[in-house]
Amino acid sequence: MTQNPILGTPPRTLAEKVWDDHLVVKGENGEPDLIYIDLHLVHEVTSPQAFDGLRQAGRPVRRPDLTIATEDHNTPTIGIDQPIADLTSRTQIETLRRNAEEFGIRLHSLGDLEQGIVHVVGPQLGLTMPGITVVCGDSHTSTHGAFGAMAFGIGTSEVEHVLATQTLPLKPFKTMAINVEGTLRPGVTAKDIILAVIAKIGTGGGQGYVLEYRGSAIRSLSMEGRMTICNMSIEAGARAGMVAPDETTFAYLKGRPHAPQGADWDAAVEYWKTLATDEGAVFDAEVDIDADALEPFVTWGTNPGQGVSLSASVPDPASIADPNARAAAERALEYMDLEPGTPMKDIRVDAVFMGSCTNSRIEDLRAFASVIKGRKKADGVRVMVVPGSARVRIEAEAEGLDKVFEDFGAEWRFAGCSMCLGMNPDQLAPGERCASTSNRNFEGRQGKGGRTHLVSPVVAAATAIRGTLSSPWDLEHTDAPATAADDEKVSA
Amino acid sequence: MEKLSVITGVAAPLKRSNVDTDQIIPAVFLKRVTKTGFDDALFHAWRQDPEFVLNQESFRGAQILVAGPDFGTGSSREHAVWALRDYGFKVVLSPRFGDIFRGNSGKQGLLTGVVAEPDIEKLWAAIDAAPGLELTVDLGTREVHAGDLTVAFEIDDYTRWRLMEGLDDIGLTLRNEAKITEFEGRREAWRPTTLPVKA
Numbered sequence: 001m002t003q004n005p006i007l008g009t010p011p012r013t014l015a016e017k018v019w020d021d022h023l024v025v026k027g028e029n030g031e032p033d034l035i036y037i038d039l040h041l042v043h044e045v046t047s048p049q050a051f052d053g054l055r056q057a058g059r060p061v062r063r064p065d066l067t068i069a070t071e072d073h074n075t076p077t078i079g080i081d082q083p084i085a086d087l088t089s090r091t092q093i094e095t096l097r098r099n100a101e102e103f104g105i106r107l108h109s110l111g112d113l114e115q116g117i118v119h120v121v122g123p124q125l126g127l128t129m130p131g132i133t134v135v136c137g138d139s140h141t142s143t144h145g146a147f148g149a150m151a152f153g154i155g156t157s158e159v160e161h162v163l164a165t166q167t168l169p170l171k172p173f174k175t176m177a178i179n180v181e182g183t184l185r186p187g188v189t190a191k192d193i194i195l196a197v198i199a200k201i202g203t204g205g206g207q208g209y210v211l212e213y214r215g216s217a218i219r220s221l222s223m224e225g226r227m228t229i230c231n232m233s234i235e236a237g238a239r240a241g242m243v244a245p246d247e248t249t250f251a252y253l254k255g256r257p258h259a260p261q262g263a264d265w266d267a268a269v270e271y272w273k274t275l276a277t278d279e280g281a282v283f284d285a286e287v288d289i290d291a292d293a294l295e296p297f298v299t300w301g302t303n304p305g306q307g308v309s310l311s312a313s314v315p316d317p318a319s320i321a322d323p324n325a326r327a328a329a330e331r332a333l334e335y336m337d338l339e340p341g342t343p344m345k346d347i348r349v350d351a352v353f354m355g356s357c358t359n360s361r362i363e364d365l366r367a368f369a370s371v372i373k374g375r376k377k378a379d380g381v382r383v384m385v386v387p388g389s390a391r392v393r394i395e396a397e398a399e400g401l402d403k404v405f406e407d408f409g410a411e412w413r414f415a416g417c418s419m420c421l422g423m424n425p426d427q428l429a430p431g432e433r434c435a436s437t438s439n440r441n442f443e444g445r446q447g448k449g450g451r452t453h454l455v456s457p458v459v460a461a462a463t464a465i466r467g468t469l470s471s472p473w474d475l476e477h478t479d480a481p482a483t484a485a486d487d488e489k490v491s492a
Numbered sequence: 493m494e495k496l497s498v499i500t501g502v503a504a505p506l507k508r509s510n511v512d513t514d515q516i517i518p519a520v521f522l523k524r525v526t527k528t529g530f531d532d533a534l535f536h537a538w539r540q541d542p543e544f545v546l547n548q549e550s551f552r553g554a555q556i557l558v559a560g561p562d563f564g565t566g567s568s569r570e571h572a573v574w575a576l577r578d579y580g581f582k583v584v585l586s587p588r589f590g591d592i593f594r595g596n597s598g599k600q601g602l603l604t605g606v607v608a609e610p611d612i613e614k615l616w617a618a619i620d621a622a623p624g625l626e627l628t629v630d631l632g633t634r635e636v637h638a639g640d641l642t643v644a645f646e647i648d649d650y651t652r653w654r655l656m657e658g659l660d661d662i663g664l665t666l667r668n669e670a671k672i673t674e675f676e677g678r679r680e681a682w683r684p685t686t687l688p689v690k691a
Binding site for chain 1: 507508509510512514515518519520522523524525526527537560561562565566567568569570571573588589590591592593595596599600609648649650661662664665666668669671672675676679680681682683684685686687688689
């Protein structure tokens with residue numbers, strides 16, 4: 001099926017090729033297509049009711065060998081050798097362990113070497129690869145699209161459906177090209193690209209689309225940078241975001257535990273090279289972003305589309321023409337306790353969160369460390385660094401990054417989703433303001449009454465140093481550090 | 493799943509855009525392992541405000557939510573649908589929905605109808621003029637009736653059919669089990685499996 005000759009078929013996009021190669025049944029008369037799922041990632045929060053459904057119907061898991069589970073959303077990031085204090089949280093974790101055992105699913109539990117945020121673990125193990133379909137009961141599953149996989153978040157009913165059938169009935173998506181041409185300046189990163197994209201197309205702009213990120217700025221990003229971008233596709237309303245696989249992708253994958261080997265590797269690479277969007281393929285929509293002009297970006301409101309360049313000021317709702325957007329901006333400013341016209345750089349924070357499936361990989365930690373090294377955090381600012389996986393934590397410690405964080409005055413935690421969604425005890429207090437490398441600035445997301453400004457790792461670092469929203473450009477005597485994700489480009 | 497065709501009930505206006513699923517149900521309520529009993533968690537932060545629409549006497553027992561654009565964006569948590577359903581909602585109307593939320597709704601018997609923004613404004617005006625007004629949502633004709641006012645809503649044919657028949661998705665898919673098995677027989681060797689890797 002993957003050898004399908006192109007001859008005679010119209011040019012197709014990357015997304016269309018992956019879709020076509022997973023078609024089990026073509027839907028007719030308005031019915032959805034039935035799509036095969038290559039990899040199903042499971043975690044404790046969205047799965048218990050799905051397993052219950054299987055039990056009630058007497059159904060087995062069809063392909064335990066295409067399913068893997070980790071504990072991440074609801075796990076503590078300190079004292080992980082102790083029983084979980086919160087009883088409902090403990091029950092949820094124990095439920096996953098029982099379900100994994102009963103249904104024969106591989107599980108990486110708290111304390112295990114491969115435990116971590118599900119979207120960090122998949123790529124790290126080499127399970128995420130080009131041309132596959134990936135689902136998980138988590139909207140940030142779009143992360144895996146960085147490899148040229150078709151990856152999207154699903155609800156618990158769909159989790160049950162995939163467990164039972166290894167397929168999903170799906171309506172074909174529309175396709176949107178996000179063309180990012182140019183060269184990022186030092187200190188401007190993948191996170192700034194995606195925040196700028198969302199600010200441009202809005203939180204609903206990608207609804208019904210698969211986004212394909214293209215152009216020279218995307219090509220020169222590392223896999224970590226591409227994952228950061230694809231991760232936040234959902235914040236633009238798109239279920240999936242993709243980047244065509246290339247040599248950067250293959251180099252990242254080669255030698256990972258689950259990457260194909262020998263002849264399988266050669267066959268895979270040969271196929272993966274055919275996945276890029278064909279010359280002449282037509283997207284349903286296109287958006288252009290000028291990478292040369294991008295600055296460090298930050299959100300001011302309560303949805304990820306409410307963002308501006310860090311050098312700008314809090315916008316005035318009165319200047320917004322659309323009445324709904326204006327009302328939303330007014331509400332957001334009230335919640336965020338911000339006045340129109342205030343320079344973003346004057347905004348003081350109480351906390352800095354460095355972590356989440358958006359920015360918790362080793363390169364993100366390196367970027368953060370490169371800015372703070374040899375400095376002390378601002379007085380009164382709480383700084384929390386949470387690695388994406390147990391392996392990332394070990395790697396960081398092997399490089400001595402833990403010492404950099406601790407000397408700076410930051411808390412160095414164990415792996416998990418942590419303060420990104422405020423489900424475990426890592427939460428903001430009401431009224432607290434946080435510069436966060438995570439993906440959502442929704443009301444109460446990081447703790448009831450908490451206020452979130454979304455930023456890149458290097459902006460989080462500079463903010464932790466100065467105590468006000470800042471980029472590395474605002475620091476004295478620095479060598480304009482960039483994220484490690486952009487190191488290649490900066491040094492080139 | 494209960495079959496749906498015509499739903500008549502009190503409509504509550506939720507005059508906000510970008511109501512993300514974190515607002516519909518905050519993460520702290522996602523620790524439960526059950527599929528019911530989430531009614532107390534619905535719009536938890538907003539319900540602390542006595543002025544919030546669902547706290548107003550006129551909208552007690554509301555079954556139809558008339559919301560602003562981009563309802564149900566963000567997190568994939570199906571708990572958002574369960575909370576709306578447990579509270580008693582059978583229908584949500586909005587000019588635009590988050591994709592995942594909308595898919596989840598269709599699988600849990602919650603009708604999500606896309607209504608053009610000007611028509612949402614008209615429904616809000618009708619409700620404002622007579623708080624506690626009952627709307628009738630007709631899945632057969634894809635229309636909403638509010639007194640003399642009739643507006644259209646969109647829902648795809650397949651979801652509509654499943655809601656009207658009360659059909660279970662997994663059962664429908666398993667009709668194609670032979671084709672799934674056949675597909676699996678063609679999968680290439682390089683595709684990943686999660687079986688532990690031999691050292």
